[in-house]
Each structure stands twice: as C-alpha cells, then as structure tokens.
Amino acid sequence: MERIRNWLLPVLLAVLQLAYWPGRALREDAAVAGAVQVAAAVVAAAALPAALAVRRGRPVGAALTVEAVLFACLPLPADATLVHALGVLVALYSVAVRSPGRTVAVVGPVLALCEAVRSWLVLDSAGEAAGEAAINCVLFLTVAGLGRSRRRWLAGRRTAARDLARAESERARAALTERERLARELHDVSAHHLTSVVVTADAALRLGDRKPELKAEALDFAADTGRETAAALHRLVALMRTSAADEESPLGERVTELSAGFTRLGLRPAVRVDPEATPLTGPTAEAAFAIIREALTNALRYAPGSTVRIHILSKTADGTVDVTVEDDGAADGVPAGRQRLGGGRGTLGMRERATALDGTFAAGPRPDGAGWRVRAHLPGTSPLHQQTAPHSSWPTAQQRSWPTAPHSPRRPQEAAQHSGPLHHLAMRHRVLRGLDLSDGAVALTAAALPVFAVVVEEPAAAALACVPAVAHALPLLWRRRAPWAVLCAVLAMAWLAPLGLAFGVLSPDVALCLVVAGAVAECVAVYAVGAFAGPARVTWPVMAVAAAGLCLSCLALAAADGMTELEEDGGGVGLLLFLGAVVGTLFLPPMAALWGFGAAVRTRRERVRAWEDHALTATVWSAVAEAHEERRRIAVELRGQVLRHADAVVARAEAGDLSGVAAEARAGLSAMRDLLAALREVTVPGGAAVEGAVTMESKTPPQGALL
Structure with missing residues (x-):
C-alpha cells in the first residue's frame, strides 16, 4: 500500500503531461513535435516519477532531482514541462513534512531561485519573469507552510502513540510490579517471623527435658512474635483493600x-x-x-x-x-x-x-x-x-460516544514548536505567540493574490494596492486563536476598497481587483471558523454572515462606482437590493462548502485526539485497577490462610500449648510459602508462564532468639 501511495501521484502527473504534450500536439499537428523532442519528453516523464517516488525517504534528493530534470527540459517547448512543474511543489511539500525546519529554510529558497532562473531563461520579458518568480515564492511559502502543519500533526500522532505505548507497558507490568512489591513486603513482614517461631518452638521442645526454662521463653517469644506478625498482616490487608479503583474509597x-x-x-x-x-x-x-x-x-x-x-x-x-x-x-x-x-x-x-x-x-x-x-x-x-x-469514575455510555475524551485547548505558546526568528519573536511578544510558518504563508498568499490581480490590470497602482491588500489579509495570522474575530476583521477590511473608490484614492479597476481577488481572505476565515471556532452546531451561522458581508462590500463597491445613478430611471435602490439578494444567494453555496470542509476536518481531528486521550486515560486507569485487583486477591488469601494461623499461634501460646504453637506456625509458614510461590508465577502478555525474581528463603533467627 505504501508503494502505491508513493507512485500514484507521480505517475498521474507524468500521464497528464504526456497527454497534454506531446499528446495534444501530435493530435493537432504532427509537425509540431519532432522525434527527438518526443523522446526527451518521454525520458523526462519517466525520470520525474522515479525521483518523486523516493520523496518520503529522501525528500531533499527528490526535490533537487526534479529541479534538475526541469532544467534539462529547457530545450523543449514550454508546454513540455507545464504539468511537470507541479512536481516541484510535491517535492517541496515532502521536504517540509519529512525534514527539519532548517532543511526547509535552505531547500525552499534554493528551489525558488532555480525556478526564477528558469523563468528568466524561458520568458521573453523580464517583467513577466519577475512576476512569475514572485508567484512561485508565494506558492512555495504556502506549500512549505502546509507541509510544516502536516509535520506537526504527524509528530503529535507519533508522540501520542509513544505515550500510549508507555502506558500499555506500565499496564502490562502493573500486576507483576505489584506482585513483586507485595511478595517482598510479605516476606519481610511475616515469613521470617513465622520461621523464627517454628525454630524456637522446635528447639524448646527438643531441649525441654534439659532446659525447661526454654519452654516459657519460647511461649513468650511465640506470643509476642505472633501478635507482631498478625498486626503487620492486618495493617497490610487494610492497606490493600483501599484503592482508586474502588469508587467507595476516600x-x-x-x-x-x-x-x-x-x-x-x-x-x-x-x-x-x-x-x-x-x-x-x-x-x-x-x-x-x-x-x-x-x-x-x-x-x-x-x-x-x-x-x-x-x-x-x-x-x-x-x-x-x-x-x-x-x-x-x-x-x-x-x-x-x-x-x-x-x-x-x-x-x-x-x-x-x-x-x-x-x-x-x-x-x-x-x-x-x-x-x-x-x-x-x-x-x-x-x-x-x-x-x-x-x-x-468511568464516563457514561453517552459520554463514551466518539469523540469524547479528556481534552482541553492548551496554551497557545506551545503551538510554536519550530525554531527560527518567528519563534523567538513570538516568545517576546504575547500577541504573536502561537504563530507559525503556515499562518504567515496563508496570510501572505491572501495578500499577494489581489496585488497580482492589480499588477495584471493596472501595474502603476500596484504599490497603492498593497496597503488595503495587506490590511485585509493580516488578521488571518490569528485565524486559529480567534476565528470569529478574524472573520469580522476580514469583513471589515473588505470595505477599504469601496471606501478608497468613493474617496477617489483607488480606480474602479483596482478596487474591483481588491474585492474579487481579496475574497480569498473571506474564504480562509470561513474555513477557520468551521475548523477552529467550535462544534458545527455553534459555527453554522458563519455561512450567512460571510455571504452577507461579501454581499454588502460588493454593493458598497457598486454604489461607489456610480450605480446609484440608475435611481434617476426609477430603479436604483431597488436594483441594488435585488442585486444584493442575488449576489448573497450566489455567495452562500461556496461559503457553506468551505465551512463544511472546515467542520469535517475539525471532526476528524477531534475524533483522532479523542481516541488517543481515551485510550491513554483508560490504559493508565487499567494499570491502577489491575494493581488493585492483585492486592485484593492477595488480601483475600492472606485473610483466609496466613492470618488465621498467625492468630492461632498467639492463642496457642497464651494457652501454653507449645506443640500447637509449632504446628500452627508451620501451617502459617506453609500457607505463606504457597502464596509466595503463586506470586512467582507470572503470565506475560504472550501467554507464557515465567518465574518472577521474588523468591522466599527460610531464614534462621539469630542464636540469641532461642534463649
């Protein structure tokens, strides 16, 4: 599947290029393309997919190879590399996704410089070459910004996967860790005490005829040790019965x-x-x-x-x-x-x-x-x-429906995870925190498009058009943090063109270019509201708001351009209202599509993150619950076996029955050994039973304990 994904897009680009040229040229006029040019075009169509196929593993090499192939195709007609030029954007996107930020900062300008040189060699006019170079810079910056966003998303998923893997590892070891810890505590607390009682009682019974005073000492020692052992086990059982897995626990x-x-x-x-x-x-x-x-x-x-x-x-x-x-x-x-x-x-x-x-x-x-x-x-x-x-403590059935998981919008300063001047500037100025390359790329693209339109229509007014174009697109820098405010600011800035026309600062053609080409900013703002402002049930009015805002700015432009003179014919205001209704209706479907796309992206993103958070929380909680279950099981066995014999040791010692003390101590010690032996048997995730590191050793008490 990965191989298909690597080859599908490059092969598609090559097929489209061959179909366009020399395919169309050969169909229209066989004399247009010579055999040598056709052969070169076929070789280039084979070389570019081969270069792009390795873009995931070697993105920098793929990008430079694509650019080299395009330079090799300079003797061919311009149509021979029209589709192949998209391969540069694909390769740059892979560089932005797969490489560090410093690599992107080097490869991006290199590709832009190569494209500028190629444009200067191909185009006849220096102005056309400069314009194409400027457009390429905007495209490259946009593609790099999108790639960096994708890189952050993939990094987030990898980090979430590592967190989940760590939590799963801890959960898998939770019961084993609890077994080992409790085995050590049981051994330290009670095993050697019961062994001491057995050894002391046996010694007193063997030497009772020669040293009758040992019997009284052994009974006192057994009573004291039994009480100490029983008290320690009771405390341990009480501790093991409480857990965060128990809803009734404090x-x-x-x-x-x-x-x-x-x-x-x-x-x-x-x-x-x-x-x-x-x-x-x-x-x-x-x-x-x-x-x-x-x-x-x-x-x-x-x-x-x-x-x-x-x-x-x-x-x-x-x-x-x-x-x-x-x-x-x-x-x-x-x-x-x-x-x-x-x-x-x-x-x-x-x-x-x-x-x-x-x-x-x-x-x-x-x-x-x-x-x-x-x-x-x-x-x-x-x-x-x-x-x-x-x-x-678990979510209800309704709360568990996707996507629901503990999730909160985090601090904006964590969004700037790349290095560079913008990052350091964002750390110094609160208003710039959270900005990254993709934000700047989107804003620059939205500002450049109307300026390019003005350059084509009226080059002399390009400098004058920069101010309203930049003011219109500048709020898009904060589209993630405050999408509703950004939309309102973009709609307000759209009135700069009608106002400039009304006051005679801008010509009608320039104002029209700013409004029409500048509508990209409104489109980006609508998408941002759908993607970042909240759930769909809250953000759906953005469609009507954006359509109405665009409609009003267009009507203002029309009014400033003199359409109100039609009022002399008796239909000026009515015509404006009719046009407003028509234009607003026409704007509504594209705004709805953009909002729907943003809402869909938001839903998918939250579904993925909800699953990650749900899985992480559930795994951590399962580790706690499994450790608690292990403690509960051991506590039941302690109460049923060892504690009963420890209490019996005290009762026999108080009754003066030394033989009964020895028998009960042996029975308690046997039960303890059986419990510790069970703790040593651990089932690993693969299903194989292995022995734990915990062992029980019978310890002989110091010689003074016998006396």
Missing part, C-alpha cells in the same frame, strides 16, 4: 494512587489534600476525581515531564470542595506537547461535571508564569444531586 487515597500511575509515565505530581477532603466520597468526590484525572491526562500530553500541583480543599461547614490542578509547562529538555487546535471537548466535559453539581469551573494559562491551571468549585451535594449525578 478521595485522598484515590487521587494519591492515580498520581502514582502518572508518575510512572514521566509526570511529577505533587498532591496536597486537606484533612477535611481526604475521607470524602460520593458525587462531589467523584466529580473532583474525574476533573483531576482529565487534567493529569492533558498535562501528560501537552506538558510532559512537568511538575503538576494538585490541591484539594474542603470546607466542613457546607461540604464544598475546591480543586486546583496546575503545571509549570514542559520540563527543560523535554519537547513541548502537540499543538491543540480543537474545541475543548475535554474542558466542556470537566465544566459539565462541575455545573452538574451547581459548581464553577475555569481553565486557562497561569497568570503568574508558564503553564496551565484548572480550577473547580464543587458545592456539597444535595439529595437531588445524589440521585442524578453519575457515581462512576
């Missing part, structure tokens, strides 16, 4: 165990739970726990390696809970998280959890430094809330 224990799971994935959580909030359970504690879990998931994705402070405060008087989760941004030396361009469904989910209890929720960048902060105020639950609020 909030403090659940949050502490959850943070330990994220610690294994590279975060550095610091949990601070007020004493009043530690024992909380119920809907309020459930909502607080879910908000903390989703906030930790976001921190793991967008600020890996950071310190995350979790503070839970509860007021005993009214039962309210205040939750604060904040991080310091990505740790030094750790790459920042992926750019977040969705609509914040996770933020919406956390807010819904808070508002379901009549609480409040806020999330955003920290005002006191780098990082992100989540705050929630959860009032005490009333009986109505206790009946209606979900009492499960």
